[in-house]
Amino acid sequence: MDFLFKCNYCKELFCRDHRLPISHFCSAIDRFSDKRKTNLFNDNFEKSGFLNNFTKTVNIRFSRTEIKHLLLATFLVLLVGMSLNNYRYISFEFLIIFIIAFLFHELAHKFLANFYGSWAEFRAELYGLIVTAISAIPFIPFKFIAPGAVIVGISDKDKLGKVALIGPMTNLVMGFLFLLLSYLYPYSLYFNIGASFNAWISMFNLLPFGVLDGQKIFNWNKVVWSSTMAITMALFIISYHQ
Numbered sequence: 001m002d003f004l005f006k007c008n009y010c011k012e013l014f015c016r017d018h019r020l021p022i023s024h025f026c027s028a029i030d031r032f033s034d035k036r037k038t039n040l041f042n043d044n045f046e047k048s049g050f051l052n053n054f055t056k057t058v059n060i061r062f063s064r065t066e067i068k069h070l071l072l073a074t075f076l077v078l079l080v081g082m083s084l085n086n087y088r089y090i091s092f093e094f095l096i097i098f099i100i101a102f103l104f105h106e107l108a109h110k111f112l113a114n115f116y117g118s119w120a121e122f123r124a125e126l127y128g129l130i131v132t133a134i135s136a137i138p139f140i141p142f143k144f145i146a147p148g149a150v151i152v153g154i155s156d157k158d159k160l161g162k163v164a165l166i167g168p169m170t171n172l173v174m175g176f177l178f179l180l181l182s183y184l185y186p187y188s189l190y191f192n193i194g195a196s197f198n199a200w201i202s203m204f205n206l207l208p209f210g211v212l213d214g215q216k217i218f219n220w221n222k223v224v225w226s227s228t229m230a231i232t233m234a235l236f237i238i239s240y241h242q
Contacts, residue, residue: 060114062121069124070106073147076129077102079136080145086138097178097194101171101201102145108170109150113163116154120163124148145201149211161220164213168228171202175235182239195239202232 081098082090106122113120128146135143154160178194185191206229208218217225 060111066121066123069148070103070122072129073106073122073124073132074099074102076132076136076147077145080132080143083136083138083140083143091190093190094193097190097197101174101194101198104170104174105167105201105205106150108166109152109163112166113150113152113154116156116159116163118153118159120150120152122148122150145204157220161217161224164216164220165224165228167213168202168205168217168232171198171205172228172232172235174198175202175239179235179239192239196236199232199236199239203229203236206232 077098078095081095110120110122125146125148128148131144132147134140135145152160152163154163175195175198178191178198182188182191182195205212206214206217206225208214208225214225214229217228
């Protein structure tokens, strides 16, 4: 028995293999891309200046399914973070570091893909959720955070490479900001953790295998991939020995 899934855009029912809009060539996605109007939770949100110009170009929309998947994935990421100290001590600052490292990475993919006029939504992946859940067990030495990914409807190699690159780049920017703060406030452990964790997230996603960002970046531009990986490894080594 095969379950049917309703498309959030055209409202038609599809099997598991064709449930995503890009899998059944959803006509509603074309209308979604052509509207060129932002709907970021609130259509009545007042826009001005740069934000107004930005929203004229970018069409951002979150479906209920995407929000549910993001919440589930973020929850598992938090469990992995708490498992690092065996769930003995939970700090608000510590949890925020893990949340923004994961969420900003995924949202950067989504927003750039939307900027290119493409449909893009985060989807949790069963095996990724299982691996991430296993990593939340305290005595597991190796931690993997891969609960899902942003699926985009882009076939252009150049644009696809840039959409893949912006995720690790977002973590690099946050990592170096945390590293700078760790030098300014050397008695705060959180800034150093933020630098090393963002470096680790970036480095893992840059691996040129499977569905990871690194494979798309490597296929697009090997110089960009190698340069980004070198900078990421440098950040990881510096923050680890800080």
